[in-house]
Every structure is written in C-alpha cells, then in structure tokens.
Amino acid sequence: MAHADYECCAIxxxxxxxxxxxxxxxxxxSYCVAEMARNxxxxxxxxxxxxxxxxxxxxxxxxxxxxxxxxxxYYTNPVDSALExxxxxxxxxxxxxxxxxx
Numbered sequence: 665m666a667h668a669d670y671e672c673c674a675i676x677x678x679x680x681x682x683x684x685x686x687x688x689x690x691x692x693x694s695y696c697v698a699e700m701a702r703n704x705x706x707x708x709x710x711x712x713x714x715x716x717x718x719x720x721x722x723x724x725x726x727x728x729x730x731x732x733x734x735x736x737x738y739y740t741n742p743v744d745s746a747l748e749x750x751x752x753x754x755x756x757x758x759x760x761x762x763x764x765x766x
Contacts, residue, residue, distance in 0.1 A: 674743045677735040688741035699732040
C-alpha cells in the first residue's frame with residue numbers, strides 16, 4: 665500500500681484511514697482541529713483552513729502551523745499549494761516549514 669492509498673490529515677499529514685482512491689489532504693484530524701482551536705483558530709474543514717491561510721499574514725500562518733506540527737505531503741494538494749503561494753517554504757528532507765526569514 666502506497667502513501668497515496670491513505671486519507672491523511674491536511675495539517676500533520678498523518679495517515680487517518682485507508683482509501684485506495686484517496687486524494688491528498690482532504691480532511692483534518694481531531695488532534696489538529698483541537699490544537700488549532702487551542703491557539704485561537706476555529707476550523708472544521710480543509711476549505712476553512714485554506715481560507716484562514718489566504719486571509720492571514722505569513723508570519724502568523726507559519727508560527728501557528730509550526731506549533732501544531734504541520735507537515736507537507738509528497739503529493740500535490742490544495743493546502744500545501746496555498747501555503748507555497750503564500751510564501752511558505754518546506755524543508756525538502758523533513759517536509760516541515762522552514763523557519764528562516766519571516
């Protein structure tokens with residue numbers, strides 16, 4: 665089974681459920697929803713996460729997603745694309761958000 669056969673969290677990228685026709689990052693796990701809420705961001709869906717990314721300044725986005733353990737995916741997906749468009753750079757080895765610069 666390949667990584668692409670799993671539903672993975674849009675934030676931490678941890679596998680949530682097996683699905684042989686899964687698309688990347690279409691759900692958010694309960695842990696990440698709770699961690700975002702604990703840090704003042706109430707989201708319940710990937711679309712709400714993307715809207716928050718698009719409407720929030722880069723430093724705030726990076727700082728909070730680093731705190732909650734954001735990990736990018738090997739596969740193209742709307743969340744990682746929104747972050748890259750925002751200016752977030754991922755470490756190619758760890759897939760974590762780079763902390764240099766802003």
